[in-house]
Amino acid sequence: MTATNRQITLAARPVGLPKETDFRLIESPMPEPAPGEILVRSLFLSVDPYMRARMGEGPNYADPVGIGDVMVGEVVGEVVESNNPRFSEGTLVAGLLGWQEYAVTDGSDLRPVLTGEAPISTALHVLGMAGLTAYVGLLDICQAREGDTVVVSAAAGAVGSIVGQIARIHGCRVIGIAGSDSKVEFIVKELGFDGGFNYKTTEHYTRRLAELCPDGIDVYFDNVGGSITDAVFPLLRLGARIGICGQISQYNLEKPELGPRLLAYLIIKRARIQGFLVTDHFDRYPQATAELGAWMASGRLKVREQIADGLEKAPAAFIGMLQGANTGKQLVRIAEHE
Amino acid sequence: MTATNRQITLAARPVGLPKETDFRLIESPMPEPAPGEILVRSLFLSVDPYMRARMGEGPNYADPVGIGDVMVGEVVGEVVESNNPRFSEGTLVAGLLGWQEYAVTDGSDLRPVLTGEAPISTALHVLGMAGLTAYVGLLDICQAREGDTVVVSAAAGAVGSIVGQIARIHGCRVIGIAGSDSKVEFIVKELGFDGGFNYKTTEHYTRRLAELCPDGIDVYFDNVGGSITDAVFPLLRLGARIGICGQISQYNLEKPELGPRLLAYLIIKRARIQGFLVTDHFDRYPQATAELGAWMASGRLKVREQIADGLEKAPAAFIGMLQGANTGKQLVRIAEHE
Structure with missing residues (x-):
């Protein structure tokens, strides 16, 4: 065990797309758990779109990360020292422990890692927040039902790839929108989506969607938001449901962009838009992870990980994820699990 | 009884705000009811924003009115000839009988006029579609609850003025947005809204709304839609509900306008937008009209009518309503009720 703790802090509030210089790698003294606390060694860090919003000072659902503070992020780790009878050494835990090699916590904000036969990293996606986001968003918020035509944006990403597969399992027809031909091939050929298109090489999104969704x-x-989302509105069916999970196309804009006004479509189609945050739905973890785990074990739900090695790679992995460099879930391996 | 039937037809699809020349007043032979049919003499015609959409060829919830066809519109009238045992002569009925003095129908699309002590014209607003729209939209779609802060646009209009009063009766705090100082005075002093502002003389809508809604x-x-609606989003509270009833600011644009992208606010605030059409909610007529009628009878719900006299005045009344010339419900009197 090293005597120091490497951490990545927020060095500057990004303008537009974050740069590596917006982060700083620092070495701090190894934290020591007080009575009732535990020391957790990070194994994997998840990098996610929501972090971009937390780096800024705009209106948000949580306070921004302070300049000089450790970046916010979910980690799966191992308890290496425990002054808390609820946690024995060697226990695997997951929680918002930040971009760092070690963290001290009283454990109240941690959840157990119940990955069974699956790799422990899946606690950070299919059996973690991404999986819960997809499950709750598709089934509770959007109320997808058998026979529905479901469209998902960022379809090859951590959440989108799970959304599409849950929809298929529930008997929906699923079309995915992604940012490269290889991502489209991945979602259709590997994940079983009914179709998809590469928005970077498609000129008329609505026309392409109309071909892929002839019944609306x-x-x-x-x-994603932006022009991809605009394209969906003319094709909504009566009683359509839109779940707003993220708006990644908007997070790095230096100036807010304008778009067409879309609300009149909602009247014609008696359609609903609902924004949601997974943090409101943690009570659904047990059912969601049980179902997702079973689908994964039976091979009906496939996951792909993209792993960057070493805490120092986290900023680059995060910036790449914001640009769509990843197919499937982007993770950072901070230490090997022994 | 005249031997001819005066009708107003659609002469041309409007570009931008409709003009009187987009309508044509014609004289047709008096229609004769076949077996099973009735002849209805129109007493009042309602002019409403939805008619503008039906004059165009854009995507809509119903087919456009054809060139040369009688304009669509709701009428309250009197049965003057009946070949249908369900209707006796002299019965008052309401339904989509169009902009004309007489109509023949089998009666399947009519509803009874149950205005009690109230004027029969109220069957076309507070005890008709406007009242049902306000009732269902506020209570079912937006699920307004005691203590909520409710904002309504076009607040001095037929629907908005009822929305605000129902909200007050349900213990909400209500702020109205309207297009003249006298309308604001009307909703606050006469109807009991907690506040309001004139959007035509207010520069910063969001700032003014923030003053009037300090808790969001x-x-x-x-x-209404457009920039008035944009202004609401930054002030939404957690779990806010937006009901999209109309987008009158957009109906007469010759070119669709752009606006700020607003969906990210829905995530932060876990907010919902629901479009709705009153025609889906006719099953709520009995309860809505019973409650609205009782509130009106007890003086808790006030209505104001603005009446144009004569079928030939319908185009001008309609065009004026689209421009906000009316306070309260705009009607056209087609014949006196004897």
Whole structure:
């Protein structure tokens, strides 16, 4: 065990797309758990779109990360020292422990890692927040039902790839929108989506969607926003449901962009838009992870990970994820699990 | 009884705000009811924003009115000839009988006029579609609850003025947005709204709304769209509900306008937008009209009518309503009730 703790802090509030210089790698003294606390060694860190919003000072659902503070992030780790009878050494835990090699916590904000036969890293995606986001967003918020046509944006990403597969399992027809031909191939050939297109090489999104969804769209699960989302509205079916999970196309804009006004479509189609945050739905973890775990074990739900090695790679992995460099879940391995 | 039937037909699809020349007043032979049919003499015609959409060819919830066809519109009238045992002569009925003095129908699309002590014209607003729209939109769609802050646009209009009063009766705090100082005075002093402002003389809508809604906005009932609606989003409270009833600011644009992208606010605030059409909610007529009628009888719900006299005045009344010339419900009197 090293005597120091490497951490990545927020060095500057990004303008537009974050740069590596917006982060700083520092070495701090190894934290020591007080009575009732535990020391957790990080194994994997998840990098996610929501972090971009937390780096800024705009209106948000949580306070921004302070300049000089450790970046916020979910980690799966191992208890290496315990002054808390609830946690024995060697226990695996997950929680918002930040971009750092070690963290001290009283454990109240941790959840157990119940990955069974699956790799422990899945606690950070399919059996973690991404999986819960997809499950709750598609089934509770969008109320996808058998026979629905479901469209999902960022379809090859951590959440979108799970959304599409849950929809298939529930008997929906699923179309994914992604940012490269290889991502489209991945979601259609590997994950079993009914179709998809590469928005970077497609000129008329609505026209392409109309070809892929000849009966219109019942459910749209939105991770992206912007012109991709605009394209969905003319194709909504009566009673359509739109779940707003993320708006990644908007997070790095230096100036807010304008778009067409879309609300009149909602009247014509008696359609609903609902924004949601997974943190409101943690009570659904047990059912969601039980179902997702079973689908994964039976091979009906496939996951792909993209892993960067070493805490120092976290900023680059995060910036790449914001640009769509990843297919499937982007993780950072901070230490090997012995 | 005249031997001819005066009708107003659609002469041309309007570009931008309709002009009187987009309508044509024609004289047709008096229609004769076949077996099973009735002849209805129109007493009042309602002019409403939805008619503008039906004059165009854009995507809509119903087919456009054809060139040369009688304009669509709701009428309250009197049965003057009956070949249908369900209707006796002299019965008052309401339904989509169009902009004309007489109509023949089998009666299947009519509803009874149950205005009690109230004027029969109220069957076309507070005890008709406007009242049902306000009732269902506020209570079912927006789920307004005691203590909520409710904002309503087009607040002095037929629907908005009822929305605000129902909200007050349900213990909400209500702020109205309207297009003249006298309308604001009307909703605050006569109807009991907690506040309001004239959007035509207010520079910063969001700032003014923030003053009037210091705790934020729980419910927004939208008749207008455009920049008025944009202004609401930054002030939404957690779990806010927006009902999209109309988008009158957009109906007469020759070119669709752009606006700020607003969906990210929905995530932060876990807010919902629901479009709705009153025609889906006719099953709520009995309860809505019973409650609205009782509130009106007890003086808790006030209505104001603005009446144009004569079928030939319908185009001007309609065009004026689209421009906000009316306070309260705009009607056209087609014949006196004897």
